Amino acid sequence: MSLPHFQYLAPLSLAEALEQKALWGGQAAWLSGGSDLLTRAKQGLVSPEALISLKHLSPELAGLSEEANHLRLGAQTTLHQALSLPLIARELPGLAEACAAIGAPTLQQRVATVGGNLCAQTRCLHYNQSALWRAGLAPCFKLGGEVCHPGGAGADRCRSTCQSDGAVMLMALGASVVLQSATGQRTLTLSDFFTGQGERPQDIGPDEMLTHVILERPGPGLGSAYVKMASRGAVDFPLLSAGAAMRIEGGLIASARLALGAVFAAPLLLKTAMEPLLGQAPTPENLAQAAAQAGRDAAPFMIENHSTPAAWRAQMVPVVVARALERAASRAQGGI
Numbered sequence: 001m002s003l004p005h006f007q008y009l010a011p012l013s014l015a016e017a018l019e020q021k022a023l024w025g026g027q028a029a030w031l032s033g034g035s036d037l038l039t040r041a042k043q044g045l046v047s048p049e050a051l052i053s054l055k056h057l058s059p060e061l062a063g064l065s066e067e068a069n070h071l072r073l074g075a076q077t078t079l080h081q082a083l084s085l086p087l088i089a090r091e092l093p094g095l096a097e098a099c100a101a102i103g104a105p106t107l108q109q110r111v112a113t114v115g116g117n118l119c120a121q122t123r124c125l126h127y128n129q130s131a132l133w134r135a136g137l138a139p140c141f142k143l144g145g146e147v148c149h150p151g152g153a154g155a156d157r158c159r160s161t162c163q164s165d166g167a168v169m170l171m172a173l174g175a176s177v178v179l180q181s182a183t184g185q186r187t188l189t190l191s192d193f194f195t196g197q198g199e200r201p202q203d204i205g206p207d208e209m210l211t212h213v214i215l216e217r218p219g220p221g222l223g224s225a226y227v228k229m230a231s232r233g234a235v236d237f238p239l240l241s242a243g244a245a246m247r248i249e250g251g252l253i254a255s256a257r258l259a260l261g262a263v264f265a266a267p268l269l270l271k272t273a274m275e276p277l278l279g280q281a282p283t284p285e286n287l288a289q290a291a292a293q294a295g296r297d298a299a300p301f302m303i304e305n306h307s308t309p310a311a312w313r314a315q316m317v318p319v320v321v322a323r324a325l326e327r328a329a330s331r332a333q334g335g336i
């Protein structure tokens with residue numbers, strides 16, 4: 001598999017990059033680490049006329065800054081850099097666990113970025129194959145056609161799933177993203193950024209760049225955890241994952257957010273299952289009940305388009321959720 005031909009642009013500043021993207025629009029793609037984009041280009045899934053590299057923008061777009069009320073994490077922060085940040089290691093262990101779960105250390109160290117993880121494509125048993133493998137079948141929804149092969153005859157839309165580990169944990173942490181173009185800027189919560197539509201999983205315009213992730217300052221009493229089920233401990237995308245963020249004040253749960261990965265076209269935020277926990281003590285019984293409810297709430301969303309059956313993954317939801325909630329609750333109370 002070889003790369004298609006493209007023009008390679010390497011702007012030296014954010015302003016220059018945004019001007020170039022305004023000119024090229026959807027004919028050009030941002031290139032961060034390339035671990036998702038170049039793989040898809042080799043598979044013939046995308047063939048942009050130009051790649052606009054973000055490599056010279058790291059001074060502007062990599063690292064973490066602490067503002068009065070929030071944290072700003074640059075999109076160009078590599079996963080390894082994120083893992084090396086003391087604040088993330090100390091106060092956002094769930095985010096550290098999610099970054100460490102992506103691919104393998106070689107990928108985290110050398111290329112993969114936080115922004116690229118949030119903008120990576122949803123995945124599918126048909127779409128993520130070679131061009132030769134797909135050649136005998138009509139183009140699917142994701143490739144501009146009108147069929148979903150794994151979804152079968154009844155599927156009226158793309159049935160791919162979001163398997164970005166970082167996206168799931170950041171959704172649980174209530175993060176937002178800043179989208180910048182040459183003409184303006186907008187900030188979206190991740191619930192709005194992720195559309196839930198496999199054909200176009202993120203709400204991002206052809207002239208926009210994701211420049212920063214905005215996070216609430218963690219502070220005392222916040223615990224977070226990320227639990228991933230995968231066939232192997234490294235390289236593999238999740239079969240199922242859960243990100244949990246819980247704040248405990250005076251021994252009682254003041255807030256709890258839970259998101260699941262590899263279930264649906266977006267990280268699946270399960271608000272209703274967490275509501276009974278509010279004002280309660282984080283006892284094993286209370287957490288187990290919430291995990292069981294999460295399993296019931298997630299089941300209708302579970303997409304049958306994965307190397308393991310949807311029914312098995314649905315059974316596993318309470319297991320991964322219970323582990324994530326228990327660990328988040330322990331950390332919220334000073335545990336590890």
Ligand SMILES: Cc1cc2nc3c(=O)[nH]c(=O)nc-3n(C[C@H](O)[C@H](O)[C@H](O)COP(=O)(O)OP(=O)(O)OC[C@H]3O[C@@H](n4cnc5c(N)ncnc54)[C@H](O)[C@@H]3O)c2cc1C
Nearest residue numbers: 032033034035036037103112113115116117119164165210
């Ligand atoms: C072997 C292998 C294993 C993997 N395992 C996992 C895994 O377990 N979990 C997981 O979550 N991912 C996994 N990945 C996918 C990928 O490595 C990660 O999602 C990574 O974080 C993507 O970052 P990147 O910088 O390489 O993105 P890129 O490939 O450069 O970009 C990804 C997409 O986002 C767009 N983009 C990049 N940056 C921006 C920006 N700032 N603004 C707007 N759009 C942007 C690009 O145009 C492209 O469409 C794996 C990949 C490989 C090759």
